[in-house]
Amino acid sequence: MKVTNKTILVTGANRGLGKALLEEALRRGAKKVYATTRGPFKHADPRVTALTLDQTDEIQIRQAANEVSDLDLLVNNAGVAHSAELIDVGVIQEHLDVNLLGPFRVTRAFSPLLKRSKGAILNILSLAAIAPVPIFAAYSISKAASHSMTQLFRAYLATHGVAVHAAFLGPVDTDMVRDIPMDKASPASVAAGIFDGLERGEEDIFPDSMAQALAEGWRRGIVKAVESQNAKYMPPETPGKDESFTRTFSVEQSPKEVFEAINDVRSWWTGDIEGSSGKLGDEFTYRYKHLHRSTQKLVEIVPDKKVVWRVSNAHLSFTKTPAEWNDTQVVFEIARKGDATEVRFTHRGLVPTFECFDACSGGWTHYIGSLKKRITTGLAQKE
Ligand SMILES: NC(=O)c1ccc[n+]([C@@H]2O[C@H](COP(=O)([O-])OP(=O)(O)OC[C@H]3O[C@@H](n4cnc5c(N)ncnc54)[C@H](OP(=O)(O)O)[C@@H]3O)[C@@H](O)[C@H]2O)c1
Structure with a gap:
């Protein structure tokens, strides 16, 4: 999908990678960008419309969906990561609520618009979805689950002409990993890499140098093979499930x-x-x-x-x-x-x-x- 002239929604657009994705979409000539944030947000570009959306809150999601009449691309970017050991059920639940159920709720609310436009969904995942990072245990679990959800939406929405992309990121220099000493890519370069991959039509996008090293192996690997094999086993169509x-x-x-x-x-x-x-x-x-x-x-x-x-x-x-x-x-x-x-x-x-x-x-x-x-x-x- 080309970004030029498209209507795009980015969650968590106030800071970090979400802000960089918003700027990159504008730079590439998006017609309109809905920037969803939890707090107040303003942007000088008249193409930007701010919407309040906490992705753990069904009512806020519905209110935001009511404000949007057309959509070509949904970018599920918002997320949390607390470094924590594999001990606390509450921490795992919190990560699942934001990083798995959050994009699930948002996708469910906006997919009728995407079906109409034959648009696309771009889920911001992490290399931690492929193999867990022990200091981010709960986060890794949530991103692995979110990857599974991404594969499922890809299978379910394919018949509606909606493409579902995943971006697998290495470390990015944002608040999320501020205190972790490691090499990090800049949010602007990662945002550009993500939209480059989207515009090339890549299903799985590896936008930074650490991620890129894994791209070829991943695309020819066993996980992709099993994904396409399993995608044939779709339940019988239940028409109108998400329709009013x-x-x-x-x-x-x-x-x-x-x-x-x-x-x-x-x-x-x-x-x-x-x-x-x-x-x-x-x-x-x-x-x-x-x-x-x-x-x-x-x-x-x-x-x-x-x-x-x-x-x-x-x-x-x-x-x-x-x-x-x-x-x-x-x-x-x-x-x-x-x-x-x-x-x-x-x-x-x-x-x-x-x-x-x-x-x-x-x-x-x-x-x-x-x-x-x-x-x-x-x-x-x-x-
Ligand atoms: N940074 C990395 O190294 C890295 C690596 C791989 C993947 N990623 C992924 O990239 C995405 C963006 O992360 P980032 O690095 O930009 O992190 P960040 O700087 O911490 O920003 C997180 C964003 O998510 C929003 N958010 C958090 N909880 C939310 C909720 N319940 N509802 C709606 N919005 C919520 C935050 O809003 P507030 O400002 O209101 O808190 C903020 O806009 C995430 O999905 C993350 O998992 C990041």
């Missing part, structure tokens, strides 16, 4: 009538509704018995074509994760098709991995039926 709940129906009524019915939310979404719905910025709170509370804000409205609500303040008391709906979006798209008007409903973010997916899908299916009745008969529904 969606339903489409058609009615004879005009787009204007459909648009008005959607905004007349009290007439088809039963329960207690406080507030208003009709113009941009309107907000209403929905309550259903003690089971469901959520606030919907109208964040996009195109008369007779589209309505988007953003959900906050959610509390679904029948689940163990009652705030699951927060920062999801409820989208109604209206289009005239021949003699009919098609309505596509999507609860963006309500995916099968959600605890409430089954119950909420059932609820929405009922209310979409109720909306259709409201459109076709003009009558409000009762529970």
